[in-house]
Amino acid sequence: LPENHNETLPEGGKYEEGAEVTVDVSYSANKEVVIGEKTYVFSGWSTSDADIENGKFTMPNKDVTLIGTWTEKAENPGPGPDEPGKDQYNVTYKWTGLPENHNETLPEGGKYEEGETVTVDTSFVKGQEVIVGGKTYVFSGWDQTGSFAMPAEDVTINGSWSEKLVTPTPGPDPVDPTPGEPDDPTPPSGGYVPRPRPVTPPVVDVPEIDVPLVETPVVEFVEPEVPLTEAPELPEAEVPEEDVPLADIPKTGDSGLSLWAMLAAFSLAGILALGRKLRTK
Secondary structure (H helix, E strand, C coil), rough: CCCCCCCCCCCCCCCCCCCEEEEECCCCCCEEEEEEEEEECCCCEEEECCCCCCEEEECCCCCCCCCCEEEECCCCCCCCCCCCCCCCCEEEEECCCCCCCCCCCCCCCCCEEEECCCEECCCCCCCCEEEECCEEECCCCEEEEEEEEEECCCCCEEEEECCCCCCCCCCCCCCCCCCCCCCCCCCCCCCCCCCCCCCEEECCCCCCCCCCCCCCCCCCCCCCCCCCCCCCCCCCCCCHHHHCCCCCCCCCCCCCHHHHHHHHHHHHHHHHHHHHHHHCC
């Protein structure tokens, strides 16, 4: 722009990293200003420090500089005496969805020759919100974005607004009734009905069943009394030494008889010992 212009550069600001920044829309692409007798056209805002999408960007961890340029609009001198004029076609903006009492201004279109570059308006971008009559409306964006070459026909660029549904803020969590106090059957003014408290099952006493015990009979062992027979006393006989017969030296074949005699003696001794023991008990 020349030095004698009266345009005011938008103010920037300070933002934290990660904050969402909305690009100024007071100067949008294709805006024209007249200074002196010349017309200047604005290119729109751009930056290499962040990615602008739908008129917004996320603040990085560095400063961001938005740059825009103005270019002098070449005046159409009109056709020469032997040159026929070129046909021009209309670009029109239309939108739907806003109530009749809104104050938003529909962007102006223009006339373009075939093949001329047309830049779509960015003063209204996708996701932009306006409040009309206490309700919020969200813009869908234009069905054409960026720029395009003008065809040999009129072009209508369309957009739409839709009412934003407000999700009610959930209230505080309900508080259970105080244990030990009876539940109030009347619901409170907020509409919250207390949940019933869990029912504790009753304790059932199971009677003990007396099971008779069978006594094991005690078997007494009766020891039989074995009568002991006293050996008769025999008179002592005196035998002269010379009359005592001497036993013969055992011969071959007499060992079996001696063995039987020893076994009989041991058996008799065992019987006598058993009888004595039983009598002692």
